[in-house]
Amino acid sequence: MAERGLHVTCSEVVELVTEYLERALPAEEATRFEEHLNFCDGCIVYVEQIRATVGTVGRLHEDDVPPHAKEQLMAAFRDWRRSP
Amino acid sequence: MTHARTQPSIDTRAADEAELLARLRDGDERAFEMLVDRHYGTMLAVARGYVKSRAVAEEVVQEAWLGVLKGLDRFEGRSSLRTWIIRIVANIAQTRGAREARSVPLSSLAPEGEEAAVDPDRFRGRDDAFPGHWRAYPSDWRALPEHALLGRETLALVMAAVSELPPAQRQVIVLRDISGLSSEEVCEALDISGGNQRVLLHRARSRVRSALEAHVDG
Numbered sequence: 001m002a003e004r005g006l007h008v009t010c011s012e013v014v015e016l017v018t019e020y021l022e023r024a025l026p027a028e029e030a031t032r033f034e035e036h037l038n039f040c041d042g043c044i045v046y047v048e049q050i051r052a053t054v055g056t057v058g059r060l061h062e063d064d065v066p067p068h069a070k071e072q073l074m075a076a077f078r079d080w081r082r083s084p
Numbered sequence: 085m086t087h088a089r090t091q092p093s094i095d096t097r098a099a100d101e102a103e104l105l106a107r108l109r110d111g112d113e114r115a116f117e118m119l120v121d122r123h124y125g126t127m128l129a130v131a132r133g134y135v136k137s138r139a140v141a142e143e144v145v146q147e148a149w150l151g152v153l154k155g156l157d158r159f160e161g162r163s164s165l166r167t168w169i170i171r172i173v174a175n176i177a178q179t180r181g182a183r184e185a186r187s188v189p190l191s192s193l194a195p196e197g198e199e200a201a202v203d204p205d206r207f208r209g210r211d212d213a214f215p216g217h218w219r220a221y222p223s224d225w226r227a228l229p230e231h232a233l234l235g236r237e238t239l240a241l242v243m244a245a246v247s248e249l250p251p252a253q254r255q256v257i258v259l260r261d262i263s264g265l266s267s268e269e270v271c272e273a274l275d276i277s278g279g280n281q282r283v284l285l286h287r288a289r290s291r292v293r294s295a296l297e298a299h300v301d302g
Contacts, residue, residue, distance in 0.1 A: 009207075010216055011207040015201055018286035018290075024282060041221060045221055045223070048224070048225060049225055050290075050293055052226075053292050053293040053296055055233070056233050057242060057246065057262060058261050061125075062124075062128075062262055062263060063128050065120055069146060073116075073149050076153060077111075080156075
């Protein structure tokens with residue numbers, strides 16, 4: 001990875017945002033990330049877009065159990081219960 | 085918060101799981117149906133990270149459930165029931181995927197190559213007074229009406245964007261952001277490092293954000 005300067009740039013913020021949100025950034029880098037957000041409205045908006053994306057993805061549902069699969073599984077459970 | 089997912093505390097979950105296990109071992113059909121309803125979608129998402137088609141993924145999940153039944157009496161609760169179940173499906177799917185890989189390229193869980201989260205042209209170049217800074221700021225979605233991000237049309241678009249992701253990225257974003265697994269659970273279930281998991285999640289979220297941006301900003 002290229003050596004980072006004293007300041008984080010916008011193009012670096014968009015690559016660090018997940019590590020930041022996951023609290024996986026080393027303390028010093030997290031501080032520089034936050035300092036950047038203090039003066040950069042574009043990056044504040046970008047981080048909010050990522051949060052909004054996570055929120056929207058979170059509204060999706062997992063796949064339901066297909067009925068035929070459920071029937072097979074219930075039958076397998078009954079067999080299992082009967083087995084010694 | 086745009087949505088609230090209530091996560092039961094570890095203690096509640098453990099007590100809940102112990103009770104469920106006791107009922108399962110007693111042969112309680114409703115308890116088993118509950119278990120299937122609760123974990124099927126997550127299992128399918130895991131399986132789809134390793135095998136080519138949804139049909140094969142469904143077969144893998146069925147096989148995994150038979151493995152769950154076989155192991156139920158020996159399950160000791162060292163990991164959560166969910167993690168244990170996901171490990172079973174991941175193992176079966178990996179084996180199946182490796183077999184498929186003789187004819188199909190294998191999707192690897194190790195992130196490959198570089199992939200920019202945002203088109204590099206949107207940042208100022210090296211010769212600029214502010215290299216690496218936005219040429220134009222992204223738009224502020226906080227000013228949008230709620231339906232712009234949560235309406236049916238948007239959700240359909242986001243679902244399509246998620247399903248078009250490379251398998252390993254799709255697997256991680258579904259497990260984290262839809263199934264609600266913690267990063268530790270995902271790493272344990274898929275046997276990947278925290279770093280790999282974050283790279284996959286990062287690429288997945290970045291791609292979905294781009295799709296959403298193209299839709300929202302038109």
